[in-house]
Amino acid sequence: LDKHKGCDIIDLHPGACVWSQKIHDYLKPRRHLLLEPDERYLDPFIKPLLDQKDSAYRHSFLSGAHPKSYWGTYDRIFDDHLLPKRVPLGKNDPRLREPNNSLLVIGSLVRRYPERNKANNVHFPSLVLHHMAEAAQVNSMFQRYGLVRMLLWVPEEIIPSVLPNSMLFKLGYSVSLEAALDITQVVGGDRWSLTRSEATKAQKHQQRRDQLDTWSSRRVLASMQEKGMTLPEHRRPEMHQRALVTDDKALQDYNPIRLPEGMNFSQTLAHIEKEIKQLEEFPTLPKVSRYRFAEQPHRYKFTNISEEITNPTELNRCGRFVDIWGVQIALELEYNATKSTMSEELRLDAHSRLVATSIKLKELFELLFQKRTRKSMTVLLDELFALCKKNTMLAWDRRPYEPLIVAEEEFWPRFPMQLLDITPRPEALGNDLMDTAEANQVRRGLIKALFTHPSSPLLESIERLGAGAREGLVVPEFTDPLAGGRIDPSQLLTKDITREQLNALTKAYIEWPFRPIGAEAIEAQAMLQESVEV
Numbered sequence: 001l002d003k004h005k006g007c008d009i010i011d012l013h014p015g016a017c018v019w020s021q022k023i024h025d026y027l028k029p030r031r032h033l034l035l036e037p038d039e040r041y042l043d044p045f046i047k048p049l050l051d052q053k054d055s056a057y058r059h060s061f062l063s064g065a066h067p068k069s070y071w072g073t074y075d076r077i078f079d080d081h082l083l084p085k086r087v088p089l090g091k092n093d094p095r096l097r098e099p100n101n102s103l104l105v106i107g108s109l110v111r112r113y114p115e116r117n118k119a120n121n122v123h124f125p126s127l128v129l130h131h132m133a134e135a136a137q138v139n140s141m142f143q144r145y146g147l148v149r150m151l152l153w154v155p156e157e158i159i160p161s162v163l164p165n166s167m168l169f170k171l172g173y174s175v176s177l178e179a180a181l182d183i184t185q186v187v188g189g190d191r192w193s194l195t196r197s198e199a200t201k202a203q204k205h206q207q208r209r210d211q212l213d214t215w216s217s218r219r220v221l222a223s224m225q226e227k228g229m230t231l232p233e234h235r236r237p238e239m240h241q242r243a244l245v246t247d248d249k250a251l252q253d254y255n256p257i258r259l260p261e262g263m264n265f266s267q268t269l270a271h272i273e274k275e276i277k278q279l280e281e282f283p284t285l286p287k288v289s290r291y292r293f294a295e296q297p298h299r300y301k302f303t304n305i306s307e308e309i310t311n312p313t314e315l316n317r318c319g320r321f322v323d324i325w326g327v328q329i330a331l332e333l334e335y336n337a338t339k340s341t342m343s344e345e346l347r348l349d350a351h352s353r354l355v356a357t358s359i360k361l362k363e364l365f366e367l368l369f370q371k372r373t374r375k376s377m378t379v380l381l382d383e384l385f386a387l388c389k390k391n392t393m394l395a396w397d398r399r400p401y402e403p404l405i406v407a408e409e410e411f412w413p414r415f416p417m418q419l420l421d422i423t424p425r426p427e428a429l430g431n432d433l434m435d436t437a438e439a440n441q442v443r444r445g446l447i448k449a450l451f452t453h454p455s456s457p458l459l460e461s462i463e464r465l466g467a468g469a470r471e472g473l474v475v476p477e478f479t480d481p482l483a484g485g486r487i488d489p490s491q492l493l494t495k496d497i498t499r500e501q502l503n504a505l506t507k508a509y510i511e512w513p514f515r516p517i518g519a520e521a522i523e524a525q526a527m528l529q530e531s532v533e534v
Helices: 020-029 039-050 124-138 156-162 172-180 211-227 237-245 249-250 265-285 287-294 306-307 312-341 344-368 371-387 436-450 459-462 499-511 519-533
Strands: 007-010 031-035 057-060 101-107 146-153 181-188 417-424
Touching: 020 031, 020 156, 039 057, 124 146, 124 172, 124 181, 124 417, 124 436, 124 459, 156 181, 156 417, 172 181, 172 436, 172 499, 181 265, 211 237, 211 249, 211 312, 265 312, 265 417, 306 459, 312 344, 312 371, 344 371, 417 459, 436 459, 436 499
Parallel strands: 007 031, 007 101, 031 057, 101 146
Antiparallel strands: 146 417, 181 417
């Protein structure tokens, strides 16, 4: 926070002002504007702050985050009385996409409004966060003066959709937020006790629990230790406690995405081709030979949850499949990192063989396992693909530190809340064909269209965007393993799309001569294409 000392503060829904005063006392701001529309907080809490000698506090009944109307507030507050006057930056001013540390937004989105308590109403905190993301992308509201950091308290119940800790919860909403904002959870409840939304999911889908979550926490612990960061004992989440007493070597067996020891690239590729051939022969083996084949050891170690939900007779077979699948992913990463050093002949040969093994693995997956097993295995492979690579897919797994744990009774009014540190991303879409606002609208439309079926293959979702979309919109990032892609992009699910891939797809779509116009047109075209297919 030190870089914001002496800044101006916009404070949303300060209420009893306890949090507001803590931030104020530390930063000693030039001006601190309390946007509190509820009169009951004025006399007991806000007025004493305004009456202080040489007070930097100001108050307005304008709302900075009301679900119906608050956008106009930010045109009215920089009037020298509430906040020092600021001149919005010009449309092409490069400072628009640079951090503005002279302004800080803090506050709470945990506020109940009677008009929002009706059936089918959009959840207010989620809606406002979405608006904040849009404003950061197009430099509207308080983002007209450069990119402004936000420290916001939000309800605990929206965290799985804002910062999903499993691929099961990665939907269009979280993808939209991540495209515009870098979000870190600073304070909150212990995510490893099931939340209300997670409790509705069948236990068999909680593949990330136990060892995989501990592994994620071990990575975070290493990052914290490099920075000299520690958590007070009474503020440590359960998985952080486990990470402190767990050995990295003990967790390595749960990671299938690694090359076998003692083999070079060519030897490893020949090895998995041989393994795949053995798996192809499995359905034709006599029963006795099948049992003997299934009992052969596998390198991958299943998590406790995986063992519970997998048919015991298929467990070893699943383990061997995950072994080969993991080596396939590791080989694709190795190929991408070293192909520049290969001769053209070797590079083309390796590429064609890797595509072939990838396709065969997909065919074997359908052939070897029953429908129930395929369902649980798909969830497991998706979680492993997201977590076990150097560039993890979920923002939650890239968190710089563990959040401080708090209990519901520590809040007044008593309500489970989480503190988010939100920083707008500096990159902006747009080019000679389209300005930033229009490009952002296109990306929003693409997300809506793609994530109508998040578990469908990505290329199928792209195909629904219009005739010829599959040929015109498969960007190089989809086939780049280092960018989260696969050598054979047909293996990717829609929810596997990364921020870099989404931005590349948006740029390609803007330049695509056959695109529909506008976000609504994109979504409508996708729905039309889907109905034609049905």
